[in-house]
Amino acid sequence: MAKYPFSYKNIHHCEAVVLSCIDFRFWKETVKFVKSSPPAGGLGIKIFDFPSLPGAAKTINESADDKSLAMQCISVPVNLHHAQKIVIINHQDCGAYGGSEKFNGDIEAEQQFHETELKKAKAKILAKYPDKEVILVYAKLVDNGDNIEFITVS
Numbered sequence: 001m002a003k004y005p006f007s008y009k010n011i012h013h014c015e016a017v018v019l020s021c022i023d024f025r026f027w028k029e030t031v032k033f034v035k036s037s038p039p040a041g042g043l044g045i046k047i048f049d050f051p052s053l054p055g056a057a058k059t060i061n062e063s064a065d066d067k068s069l070a071m072q073c074i075s076v077p078v079n080l081h082h083a084q085k086i087v088i089i090n091h092q093d094c095g096a097y098g099g100s101e102k103f104n105g106d107i108e109a110e111q112q113f114h115e116t117e118l119k120k121a122k123a124k125i126l127a128k129y130p131d132k133e134v135i136l137v138y139a140k141l142v143d144n145g146d147n148i149e150f151i152t153v154s
């Protein structure tokens with residue numbers, strides 16, 4: 001039997017919900033980026049819900065209504081955990097979108113596409129939660145694929 005200390009005893013609120021892609025190549029670094037404080041280039045968010053769905057913003061953009069799984073990934077943290085910030089993180093070479101090959105190696109076009117997707121999702125979320133802060137991020141492979149750079153999209 002495994003037993004671990006429960007870090008959040010009697011804590012029911014979190015600062016943010018971070019919706020990211022399921023991709024195993026990105027989520028560990030995504031957590032580091034979200035937690036690290038702004039001087040280190042991160043968001044400085046320590047306590048957050050962390051739903052992941054294939055394509056992140058894609059699932060919001062394709063959701064038909066508030067009952068969709070994607071919208072529930074936002075509404076539960078916001079309504080039950082009182083999350084004030086909503087972070088959506090898309091990434092380069094996302095299989096849910098057909099990967100990088102869909103862009104024939106045009107890294108700029110791929111980034112532009114994801115930024116448009118993220119902004120579309122933001123508009124949809126703000127229509128429902130106008131008083132929340134929505135933060136958009138694109139995880140880009142840089143340095144010949146050795147590093148992941150997290151770029152805030154405004």
Ligand SMILES: [Zn+2]
Binds near residue numbers: 054
């Ligand atoms: Zn993905």
